[in-house]
Amino acid sequence: FKYRRLFFDRELLLRRPVRRKRMELRRFLVVCVPLMFSVVQSLPSGAPSIACDDMKPLHGVDPQGSGTGGYGMTHNMTAGYSPGKAYQISLTSSGDTFRGFFCQVRKVGGTDASSAVGQFVEGSFLPADKGTRLSSCTPPDIGVTHTSNADKTTRSFVWKAPSAGVGSVQIWCSFVKVKLIFWIHLKSEEIKQIGGGTGHPTTPTSTPPPIVKVCKSAFTLRQKWYKAR
Numbered sequence: 117f118k119y120r121r122l123f124f125d126r127e128l129l130l131r132r133p134v135r136r137k138r139m140e141l142r143r144f145l146v147v148c149v150p151l152m153f154s155v156v157q158s159l160p161s162g163a164p165s166i167a168c169d170d171m172k173p174l175h176g177v178d179p180q181g182s183g184t185g186g187y188g189m190t191h192n193m194t195a196g197y198s199p200g201k202a203y204q205i206s207l208t209s210s211g212d213t214f215r216g217f218f219c220q221v222r223k224v225g226g227t228d229a230s231s232a233v234g235q236f237v238e239g240s241f242l243p244a245d246k247g248t249r250l251s252s253c254t255p256p257d258i259g260v261t262h263t264s265n266a267d268k269t270t271r272s273f274v275w276k277a278p279s280a281g282v283g284s285v286q287i288w289c290s291f292v293k294v295k296l297i298f299w300i301h302l303k304s305e306e307i308k309q310i311g312g313g314t315g316h317p318t319t320p321t322s323t324p325p326p327i328v329k330v331c332k333s334a335f336t337l338r339q340k341w342y343k344a345r
Contacts, residue, residue, distance in 0.1 A: 162261035163218035163290070168253035169228040171218055171290045171300050179290075179300045186210035187291040189219070189304050199312035200279040202237065205287060206272040213267035216292030218251070220259045221275055224284040224306055232258040233278050233285060240274035248273060265292075281312040 164174065172179060191205045207217055220232040235257040241248035248271055251259030260273050287304040 160216075160262075160265035162216070162249060162263055163251060163259075165252040165254075167218060167290075168251065168259065171220070171288065173216065173218075173290065173292055173298055173300075175292075175295050175298065177296050179298055183299070184302055185214075185291060185293055185297075185299050186212055187214060187289075187299065187302060189287045189289055189302070191287065191304065191307070193307045196308040196310035197277045197285070198310055199277050199281045202274050202276045204240075204272060205275050207268075207270055207289065207291075209269050212293055213269055214291045214293055215265040215267060216262045216298070217268075217271065217289060218259060218261045219287060219289040220251075220253075221285050222288050223282050224286055229253055229258065233282050234258075235276045235278075236260045237274040237276055240272075242272040247271070281309050284308050 163171070167173065186209055188208050188210075189205060190208055191203055193203050197203060205219070205221075207214075207219070220229065221234050222231040223233055226232070232253070236250060236259065238250055238257070241260070247263055247266070247268065248260055249263050250256040251261050253259050262268070262271075284306045286306055289302050290298065290300040291302065292298040
């Protein structure tokens with residue numbers, strides 16, 4: 117009986133590590149897997165605030181490395197934009213539909229949301245099917261995104277240029293074809309500012325008088341001094 121008990125205790129000791137590992141695995145499956153799924157799942161309600169800088173969907177894969185997927189942007193600023201005026205921007209597709217998008221207008225050379233300028237006008241979205249909304253960025257009107265993952269061929273919205281000039285700008289957009297296939301940082305050509313300030317005012321300085329006028333004034337004063345003698 118004593119030996120049988122020792123054998124039984126030994127079996128328990130051998131099984132404990134296995135049971136402990138199984139319990140740890142079960143905890144991992146219950147707690148971590150749902151969290152992982154929530155991170156990599158697509159977001160049918162539009163781009164989250166975490167995407168405001170890099171414009172990358174949280175789909176768990178890298179974006180397409182080249183090309184545009186046949187997607188692009190058109191606008192009515194071919195001659196340039198004037199500060200404070202409103203312009204229409206449209207998303208286009210050469211064939212395939214897209215399910216998601218995220219757009220900003222940034223100063224040329226900008227790399228994150230801090231370089232986004234102007235305001236997208238809520239209520240200007242077309243088609244008027246509530247398929248577009250302002251972004252989750254701060255402030256929200258520096259970007260626009262989708263509200264559903266239904267297939268789309270186009271979207272249009274109005275962008276109002278900043279009242280103070282900021283120089284040349286570009287339209288930046290990301291397009292999602294399906295969850296695991298998407299393109300980021302598609303850019304328009306540079307759109308130049310026409311009219312208005314540069315956004316970088318300088319302190320005015322007085323213009324010195326021409327050298328001829330200075331010499332003439334000095335000569336006149338000298339003549340008056342001699343006459344006074």
